[in-house]
Amino acid sequence: MSTDPTNPHRPDLLRRRLLMGMAAAPFMGLAARSAFAQAPATAAVNTTGLAVTDTEVTVGILHSVTGTMAISETGSVQAEKLAIEQINAMGGVLGRKIKIIQEDGASDWPNFAEKAKKLLVNDKCASVFGCWTSASRKAVLPVFEQYNGMLYYPTFYEGLEQSKNVIYTGQEATQQIIAGLDWVNKTKGAKTFYLLGSDYIWPRTSNKIARKHIEGHLAGGKVVGEEYFPLGHTQFNSVINKIKLVKPDVIYAIIVGGSNVAFYKQLKAAGIDLSKQTLLTISVTEDEIDGIGGENIAGAFACMKYFQSLDNPNNKAFVEAFHKMWGDKTVIGDVTQAAYLGPWLWKYTVEKAGSFDIDKVAAASPGVEFKGAPEGYVRIHENHHLWSKTRVGKARADGQYDVIYETADLVEPDPFPKGYQ
Amino acid sequence: MFEGYSLGDLASIFVMQGFAGLILFSVFVLMALGLAIIFGQMGVINMAHGEFMILGAYVTWMCSQIFQNYIPALFPIYFFVAMALAFVASGALGMLVEWALIRHLYKRPLDTLLATWGLSLILQQVYRSVFGPREVGVDLPSWMMGSLQLTDTIEVQINGLFVMSLTVVITVVVAFLMFRSGWGRQVRAVVQNRVMAGAVGIDTEKVDRLTFGIGCGIAGVAGSAFTMIGSTGPTAGQLYIVDTFLVVVFGGAQSLLGTILSAFTISQAQSTMEFFLSGSIAKVLTLLGVVGILMLRPQGLFVLKIRR
Numbered sequence: 033m034s035t036d037p038t039n040p041h042r043p044d045l046l047r048r049r050l051l052m053g054m055a056a057a058p059f060m061g062l063a064a065r066s067a068f069a070q071a072p073a074t075a076a077v078n079t080t081g082l083a084v085t086d087t088e089v090t091v092g093i094l095h096s097v098t099g100t101m102a103i104s105e106t107g108s109v110q111a112e113k114l115a116i117e118q119i120n121a122m123g124g125v126l127g128r129k130i131k132i133i134q135e136d137g138a139s140d141w142p143n144f145a146e147k148a149k150k151l152l153v154n155d156k157c158a159s160v161f162g163c164w165t166s167a168s169r170k171a172v173l174p175v176f177e178q179y180n181g182m183l184y185y186p187t188f189y190e191g192l193e194q195s196k197n198v199i200y201t202g203q204e205a206t207q208q209i210i211a212g213l214d215w216v217n218k219t220k221g222a223k224t225f226y227l228l229g230s231d232y233i234w235p236r237t238s239n240k241i242a243r244k245h246i247e248g249h250l251a252g253g254k255v256v257g258e259e260y261f262p263l264g265h266t267q268f269n270s271v272i273n274k275i276k277l278v279k280p281d282v283i284y285a286i287i288v289g290g291s292n293v294a295f296y297k298q299l300k301a302a303g304i305d306l307s308k309q310t311l312l313t314i315s316v317t318e319d320e321i322d323g324i325g326g327e328n329i330a331g332a333f334a335c336m337k338y339f340q341s342l343d344n345p346n347n348k349a350f351v352e353a354f355h356k357m358w359g360d361k362t363v364i365g366d367v368t369q370a371a372y373l374g375p376w377l378w379k380y381t382v383e384k385a386g387s388f389d390i391d392k393v394a395a396a397s398p399g400v401e402f403k404g405a406p407e408g409y410v411r412i413h414e415n416h417h418l419w420s421k422t423r424v425g426k427a428r429a430d431g432q433y434d435v436i437y438e439t440a441d442l443v444e445p446d447p448f449p450k451g452y453q
Numbered sequence: 454m455f456e457g458y459s460l461g462d463l464a465s466i467f468v469m470q471g472f473a474g475l476i477l478f479s480v481f482v483l484m485a486l487g488l489a490i491i492f493g494q495m496g497v498i499n500m501a502h503g504e505f506m507i508l509g510a511y512v513t514w515m516c517s518q519i520f521q522n523y524i525p526a527l528f529p530i531y532f533f534v535a536m537a538l539a540f541v542a543s544g545a546l547g548m549l550v551e552w553a554l555i556r557h558l559y560k561r562p563l564d565t566l567l568a569t570w571g572l573s574l575i576l577q578q579v580y581r582s583v584f585g586p587r588e589v590g591v592d593l594p595s596w597m598m599g600s601l602q603l604t605d606t607i608e609v610q611i612n613g614l615f616v617m618s619l620t621v622v623i624t625v626v627v628a629f630l631m632f633r634s635g636w637g638r639q640v641r642a643v644v645q646n647r648v649m650a651g652a653v654g655i656d657t658e659k660v661d662r663l664t665f666g667i668g669c670g671i672a673g674v675a676g677s678a679f680t681m682i683g684s685t686g687p688t689a690g691q692l693y694i695v696d697t698f699l700v701v702v703f704g705g706a707q708s709l710l711g712t713i714l715s716a717f718t719i720s721q722a723q724s725t726m727e728f729f730l731s732g733s734i735a736k737v738l739t740l741l742g743v744v745g746i747l748m749l750r751p752q753g754l755f756v757l758k759i760r761r
Contacts, residue, residue, distance in 0.1 A: 269473030293684030323588025
């Protein structure tokens with residue numbers, strides 16, 4: 033019964049993968065040999081003593097696979113392993129196969145810092161893909177800066193941070209928020225907003241940006257309520273009554289974790305019909321809908337950069353490969369896709385720099401692009417965040433989103449937005 | 454905050470708000486009853502209470518899957534089957550735990566805290582390994598969703614009504630068992646004086662096991678009911694444990710009536726303050742109030758006189 037969802041060697045998947053592997057075997061040998069022939073000498077690509085040999089390069093994966101955050105971080109681990117497997121099948125990075133060392137953050141922030149130190153100091157990882165919550169990122173940041181490591185961080189987050197040692201593959205707050213508010217203002221004529229959030233840094237910072245934008249940039253925009261709930265709060269009937277009383281044009285919800293499920297179930301039970309009441313969220317991906325239940329949230333709008341239903345060839349191939357590796361029922365949310373970008377961006381950056389050295393990788397990062405990104409196309413900005421499009425999806429009862437809007441151009445990441453602090 | 458509203462609007466909001474308070478009250482009672490029996494009557498500080506609830510929730514989820522896939526005709530009534538099975542599953546696990554772990558610790562009540570906390574971690578990881586780390590969505594039959602339109606502006610949630618009636622039924626059953634049945638008499642005797650109860654021929658071990666099992670079984674039913682309003686995941690039990698202990702301790706651990714009254718006080722205070730202030734502040738003020746009152750009355754609202 034016990035199957036670890038982050039272990040690709042589950043017996044049920046093994047057979048299919050063996051067959052795949054056998055079919056590909058003759059070509060793999062060719063690819064590996066030719067790649068190896070071009071591989072530059074280790075001494076040239078690794079001058080700082082990272083775990084790079086003539087045939088292998090070691091990277092770390094640092095997520096919570098136990099504890100409360102396992103709910104969210106499992107998808108990221110799966111995506112990173114998929115990307116690494118695909119890169120290895122293509123011959124690896126600079127002719128070297130990627131070897132993974134996985135550590136469990138166990139939903140405990142000091143533990144994240146300890147494991148990060150282990151990955152950098154003991155294992156000499158050339159890069160680390162990991163962290164999910166801002167709290168865990170804040171905990172490992174000094175470690176990565178002190179020991180000069182490279183972290184690829186997948187989650188959409190509040191911004192107000194930039195580091196030489198981190199590449200942020202998710203959106204920072206302004207990228208995610210502003211386009212969505214503009215869209216709801218234009219297409220729905222929305223003027224009054226009720227802001228809700230779980231009580232910690234990301235929802236509070238995001239709502240602060242939302243409030244500034246609503247009051248300063250939207251014609252007639254007005255915030256008619258702003259409220260926060262402790263993490264794990266499960267009773268929303270009082271605030272739902274308040275919402276019924278003030279009748280806002282838009283409910284703007286940034287509620288996370290188990291509270292999310294309670295909120296949408298109670299909203300539905302209270303008779304708030306999301307086909308009539310506009311609700312815009314930036315915290316519900318397909319992953320969360322799994323727990324909420326599609327019928328409880330159908331009709332709500334979510335604003336982020338990726339939806340599983342996105343219609344483009346890159347995404348079709350990605351979804352297919354993901355399902356092949358992890359089972360057909362696994363859903364793919366925004367952060368899972370962003371986690372998938374990490375290993376690829378690192379590969380391209382290393383190849384651009386011609387070296388695994390952290391300083392060279394950090395310096396080469398700006399301008400690196402990934403044309404095969406499932407979300408379409410991304411490019412790393414000077415500030416180590418990604419240029420990306422922002423999209424609005426409408427939740428369907430089957431737990432997927434219909435993409436109904438996307439920005440015409442890539443949105444510039446702006447982690448320290450002027451006039452929004 | 455009320456300018457610009459008609460009297461009728463306000464009246465209906467207050468009716469619905471009163472109803473919201475009652476739902477919260479029922480939820481609290483349902484959460485706390487099982488713990489009140491275990492903590493109050495047996496003195497076992499059961500930190501794994503939330504995990505027993507989540508076992509009930511997972512049983513409900515499995516039932517919903519089975520009914521949907523194999524006997525869709527009976528899907529509208531699966532919830533009742535699920536609740537019964539949840540009671541049996543959590544109760545059985547409770548009795549097993551009592552036999553394997555708790556009975557060795559009756560003389561060391563503080564150690565039960567540590568042991569059951571460890572148990573809760575083990576159970577969480579078991580759920581994670583068996584059901585996966587992601588939350589599962591429990592499908593409800595359509596008649597249990599939505600709300601009843603009483604007037605134009607007053608709506609009451611059907612699942613709220615369901616939780617309320619369930620709470621009433623379970624409370625009545627527990628009260629009957631406790632105060633009218635032979636088992637209840639034995640439990641009360643053991644609580645008052647374990648040695649003497651044993652001396653007059655009560656099998657205290659059997660009473661303990663049954664009591665623990667029933668407490669856990671009720672937790673399972675509560676967990677089953679909460680799939681309607683909350684999330685079902687490996688660690689969802691942690692969402693309830695603080696409130697549960699708050700209600701039981703505030704009420705005076707040994708008194709079932711105290712548990713009910715304390716659930717009422719806390720839920721009304723919280724839901725009213727949530728309406729006029731905000732979610733986080735309401736929680737802070739509620740906790741401060743409870744701390745203040747417990748400083749004045751460390752034994753809680755109600756105290757039973759027992760011989761130690």
